Amino acid sequence: MAVYGGSLAVWHGHCGRVSWSPSRFDSKCFGLGRPRIYLSPSKDVMGRIGCGVRAILQVDVDSRQGLSFGKDTRELDSALGLDVVSEEELREKGFLGMRKTKLVCTIGPSCCSSEELERLALGGMNVARLNMCHNTREWHCEVIRKIKRLNEEKGFCVSVMIDTEGSQIHVIDHGSPSSVKVEEGSVWFFTAKKIDGCLPFTVEANYSGFSEDIEVGDELLIDGGMATFEVIEKIDGDLRCKCTDCGLFLPRAKFSFWRDGKLVKQKYELPTLSPKDWADIDSGITEGVDFIAMSFVNDADEVRNLKTYISTKSTKPIGVLAKIESLEALRKLGDIVEASDGIMIARGDLGVEIPLEHIPAVQKEITSICRQLNKPVIVASQLLESMVEYPTPTRAEVADVSEAVRQYADGLMLSGESAIGLYGEKALSILRMTSNRMESWSRQENRQSNLWPRQVGVALPDRIAEQICNCAVEMANNLGVDSIFVYTKHGQMASLLSRNRPYSPIFAFTDTDSTRMALNLRWGVTPLLLNLTDDIEANVAKSISVLKAKGVVGEGDSILVVSDVTPESRATSTAFQSIQIKTVS
Numbered sequence: 001m002a003v004y005g006g007s008l009a010v011w012h013g014h015c016g017r018v019s020w021s022p023s024r025f026d027s028k029c030f031g032l033g034r035p036r037i038y039l040s041p042s043k044d045v046m047g048r049i050g051c052g053v054r055a056i057l058q059v060d061v062d063s064r065q066g067l068s069f070g071k072d073t074r075e076l077d078s079a080l081g082l083d084v085v086s087e088e089e090l091r092e093k094g095f096l097g098m099r100k101t102k103l104v105c106t107i108g109p110s111c112c113s114s115e116e117l118e119r120l121a122l123g124g125m126n127v128a129r130l131n132m133c134h135n136t137r138e139w140h141c142e143v144i145r146k147i148k149r150l151n152e153e154k155g156f157c158v159s160v161m162i163d164t165e166g167s168q169i170h171v172i173d174h175g176s177p178s179s180v181k182v183e184e185g186s187v188w189f190f191t192a193k194k195i196d197g198c199l200p201f202t203v204e205a206n207y208s209g210f211s212e213d214i215e216v217g218d219e220l221l222i223d224g225g226m227a228t229f230e231v232i233e234k235i236d237g238d239l240r241c242k243c244t245d246c247g248l249f250l251p252r253a254k255f256s257f258w259r260d261g262k263l264v265k266q267k268y269e270l271p272t273l274s275p276k277d278w279a280d281i282d283s284g285i286t287e288g289v290d291f292i293a294m295s296f297v298n299d300a301d302e303v304r305n306l307k308t309y310i311s312t313k314s315t316k317p318i319g320v321l322a323k324i325e326s327l328e329a330l331r332k333l334g335d336i337v338e339a340s341d342g343i344m345i346a347r348g349d350l351g352v353e354i355p356l357e358h359i360p361a362v363q364k365e366i367t368s369i370c371r372q373l374n375k376p377v378i379v380a381s382q383l384l385e386s387m388v389e390y391p392t393p394t395r396a397e398v399a400d401v402s403e404a405v406r407q408y409a410d411g412l413m414l415s416g417e418s419a420i421g422l423y424g425e426k427a428l429s430i431l432r433m434t435s436n437r438m439e440s441w442s443r444q445e446n447r448q449s450n451l452w453p454r455q456v457g458v459a460l461p462d463r464i465a466e467q468i469c470n471c472a473v474e475m476a477n478n479l480g481v482d483s484i485f486v487y488t489k490h491g492q493m494a495s496l497l498s499r500n501r502p503y504s505p506i507f508a509f510t511d512t513d514s515t516r517m518a519l520n521l522r523w524g525v526t527p528l529l530l531n532l533t534d535d536i537e538a539n540v541a542k543s544i545s546v547l548k549a550k551g552v553v554g555e556g557d558s559i560l561v562v563s564d565v566t567p568e569s570r571a572t573s574t575a576f577q578s579i580q581i582k583t584v585s
């Protein structure tokens, strides 16, 4: 047992200090003051949770004490929702081979049939993203229904995310050719007045206040540098501009104005969520989406408002992800991360508002804050951009993907590569293989950077849960267990385990479908549906026996078990949290 000693030698925190002497490994209360914590090899002590004890760490001292498994698993089998893709991956590659980084695909015309969606699901898509900027609401609803049907009928577990259009000043798309060349020295007229058809050298903006606060001499950047102009005249609200750096106008190209090397902050009155966005959100709620990604978030209140709205409108929880794609959002990053259920680093539009060379450092900072605050984070845009047209990525793109994996982003996102590209499935397989390779490199080289986590919990039970998860992962890594099982209603404990980025995969058993779909975005977590009972031992025995019957868990596999299922009868007292080590017999 000495092997465990190092992992849990000292327990710090509000609970006092608890030391563990492996040589005196009997059922013993180490509480110094209240509340107390038990370390025990015996499951009998689990019954004593009521008497001021806040957590029990139970360890199977003797692996021969392994569980005896149920005889008939047929009934249980149908109750256990292990998705077909994880099952296959586990069978093929074993526990350590399971991919930890989650993959998000933007669905567009190139991949919207049921057959194409199924191939993406088989290829490892964890979350399907629908960008409401494009196509019709009806088209999006139809895609959502196809995904839900695939989940139900074919045993996939793909979550659905809608991404709002949001308000940003951009060029009105007149249906002109996909790009227009801009020559150096040419003079262009920018206006918000309605134009019929296409006029040469004339560009229509979508918002009448687009030139507010802009002065002659300011620099106008298209899409963060696709083309550059100098403002040479301001006539009412219209601008005459001369091209100083030639380039291209793409459909829906975005404006940004610069003065003395700094972004001009315009105080325009576009709401973060337009009436169209609210209608899209209503339709997303009706269709039962799992996440709403909010474009151009400016502050935490906007996120909180949307969360409040959802809680009054939706019968199930829907995660709100804040997209960080403006200077304003970067300034209020900490507050926004705290208010939201996750973050998307929207590097496309972010690159319009900050110099491109700032993006890598900003990405690193955002991923790190998200991990500290225990919020999932997606790295998005241009990961494999060249694959929109070509069947192979550039080496630089693969290096960018690897860096995001090395930073422990929870998810990587494909945009045009899957939505309109010719090689979407191949792009997905590049993300999958690159993630797998980088994850195993980090593990083999022991480059797993330890988190010195900021405490996120405030209330005592939350802080205890957090400490248990931190210790559990340290134990799991030191012992080299095959996997971590967690039993969780709302996913909190599973997320706290994931936050520590363990070597072994985390199987999160929950009886709540929305928890399962939300956990899909968490690094290293495979969420499963299971009918949970108040009896922890029964939950563990049931899940192990079903996985054993499927042939994906076998004799000798070691499992670290964490539970935070609060028995209903004790819902008003403390959470019932424990760590156990099981060896499958």
Ligand SMILES: Nc1ncnc2c1ncn2[C@@H]1O[C@H](COP(=O)(O)OP(=O)(O)OP(=O)(O)O)[C@@H](O)[C@H]1O
Binding pocket: 106, 107, 108, 109, 131, 133, 134, 135, 163, 252, 295, 348, 349, 415, 416, 419, 420
């Ligand atoms: N549902 C769709 N229908 C048609 N085209 C789409 C759809 N979704 C995406 N696209 C195309 O794929 C491209 C890349 O998608 P992406 O989601 O990155 O859009 P975007 O226009 O850059 O906006 P955002 O900043 O919200 O990501 C888009 O420019 C668009 O041409």
Ligand SMILES: CC(=O)C(=O)O
Binding pocket: 295, 323, 325, 345, 346, 347, 348, 349, 350, 380, 381
């Ligand atoms: C994803 C997104 O919205 C962006 O990169 O701008």
Ligand SMILES: [K+]
Binding pocket: 131, 132, 133, 163, 164, 165, 166, 295
């Ligand atoms: K969008």
Ligand SMILES: [Mg+2]
Binding pocket: 295, 325, 346, 348, 349
């Ligand atoms: Mg964007």
